[in-house]
Amino acid sequence: METVITIENLSKSFGATEAVKDMSFSVRKGEIFGIIGPNGAGKTTTLEMLEGILKPDSGNVDVLGLVPSKSLRALNKRIGVQFQATSIQKKMKVKEALDLFESFYTSTSQKDHLIEILGLHEKMNAQFGDLSGGWKQRVTLALATLHKPEIVFLDEPSMGLDPNARREMWEMIKMLKDDGCTIVITTHYMEEAEKLCDRVAMIYSGKLRALDTPEGLLNDSNAQYLSFDSADLEYDYLLTVPHVIRVEQDGHSFKVFSENQQTSAYHIFAYCHEKNIALKHFAFEKGSLDDLFVQYLEKEKIG
Ligand SMILES: Nc1ncnc2c1ncn2[C@@H]1O[C@H](COP(=O)(O)OP(=O)(O)OP(=O)(O)O)[C@@H](O)[C@H]1O
Structure with a gap:
């Protein structure tokens, strides 16, 4: 071309x-x-x-x-x-x-x-x-x-x-x-x-x-995130989940950005199972360029 x-x-x-x-x-x-x-x-x-x-x-x-x-x-x-x-x-x-x-x-x-x-x-x-x-x-x-x-x-x-x-x-x-x-x-x-x-x-x-x-x-995995609703999961816990870079919370709705979504999802499910915490509307989402951009900036801050 x-x-x-x-x-x-x-x-x-x-x-x-x-x-x-x-x-x-x-x-x-x-x-x-x-x-x-x-x-x-x-x-x-x-x-x-x-x-x-x-x-x-x-x-x-x-x-x-x-x-x-x-x-x-x-x-x-x-x-x-x-x-x-x-x-x-x-x-x-x-x-x-x-x-x-x-x-x-x-x-x-x-x-x-x-x-x-x-x-x-x-x-x-x-x-x-x-x-x-x-x-x-x-x-x-x-x-x-x-x-x-x-x-x-x-x-x-x-x-x-x-x-x-x-x-x-x-x-x-x-x-x-x-x-x-x-x-x-x-x-x-x-x-x-x-x-x-x-x-x-x-x-x-x-x-x-x-x-x-x-x-x-x-399609870059950096733009993608896990989304779900939960009344009992805590923001601070989600930040400790392996591979998680950033968490956005809006009331009971969460967006969890991770470098390895599969593994992070596994940890969240295991934790919720153990603690008997309800998760709703769990999904792997594609994200937007906005999400990708914020994700790059966060990674940079973390170094
Ligand atoms: N003539 C100039 N003298 C001094 N610093 C400048 C000059 N032009 C740009 N800068 C600095 O260089 C950096 C990049 O500026 P630039 O205008 O290229 O960014 P931008 O992405 O176009 O931003 P914006 O969306 O705000 O227009 C900024 O830190 C800006 O303050």
């Missing part, structure tokens, strides 16, 4: 803060590639090195065969970067913003196509500052993709959007993919990564922790 981005051993520090440490991965043509992680994980720093805005301290970046920090002009003709809504003048009309950005590019613009697929007709005469968060994102998405870029970079595109607007944004990103665009997106919404991305790089403290399809990540 054709690769459009490759980074190797990439590192970037700001003073004493190591924002990105020895990061390596590649992005395939035509995929939606998610970079996920909590606040301060290094997502934006990674993205900005791919966009050529930041120069890495060490390591290699190849985007469409170019070194971004050295070939910014050539690269900017072929990539699209979504601006923050705050960088567009509030009084500017949507139509004016589209015309202005269109004038930056000499190549053919796909303005009419974007107006169509993003449904911008009805807002063409609205001032940018009067638009809702969802509409602002549609407009900035259009501005980033006017020149039909081969890759588009989206930094937290659904931040602050309500769940409905977020889902609409996903549909629009999928339309860009259907048009043949490769999309690199950062997010800290795990559900977004799960539903939207073809592959996901999970980062924390500047390091790549896992990289796979959402399905592949969820």
Whole structure:
């Protein structure tokens, strides 16, 4: 499969803060590639090195065969970067913003196509500052993709959007993919990564922790847990069960994360049998990317 981005051993520090440490991965043509992680994980720093805005301290970046920090002009003709809504003048009309950005590019613009697929007709005469968060994102998405870029970079595109607007944004990103665009997106919404991305790089403290399809990540036993209800089992006991890493309790409901669920389940059953404790709705659950993420963080704390 054709690769459009490759980074190797990439590192970037700001003073004493190591924002990105020895990061390596590649992005395939035509995929939606998610970079996920909590606040301060290094997502934006990674993205900005791919966009050529930041120069890495060490390591290699190849985007469409170019070194971004050295070939910014050539690269900017072929990539699209979504601006923050705050960088567009509030009084500017949507139509004016589209015309202005269109004038930056000499190549053919796909303005009419974007107006169509993003449904911008009805807002063409609205001032940018009067638009809702969802509409602002549609407009900035259009501005980033006017020149039909081969890759588009989206930094937290659904931040602050309500769940409905977020889902609409996903549909629009999928339309860009259907048009043949490769999309690199950062997010800290795990559900977004799960539903939207073809592959996901999970980062924390500047390091790549896992990289796979959402399905592949969820097959990782770290995301899986035992779930059951019990009125008599104690949280503190569950933490002592062999292989258990973390326990979540909500009233009488428990989620028990373990490195070896089979063995942990065996110990819990044996204990309950011995003490005559009732267990209800016992199940081996698959978990979510959120669960996987918290699990990695817990393991890190334990060392
Ligand atoms: N220009 C800068 N000067 C100093 N420190 C910085 C700078 N940019 C980022 N950092 C630090 O580098 C680390 C990674 O930041 P980065 O913005 O890449 O994380 P992020 O994953 O995008 O977080 P968020 O979701 O909060 O945007 C953080 O500790 C941040 O404070």
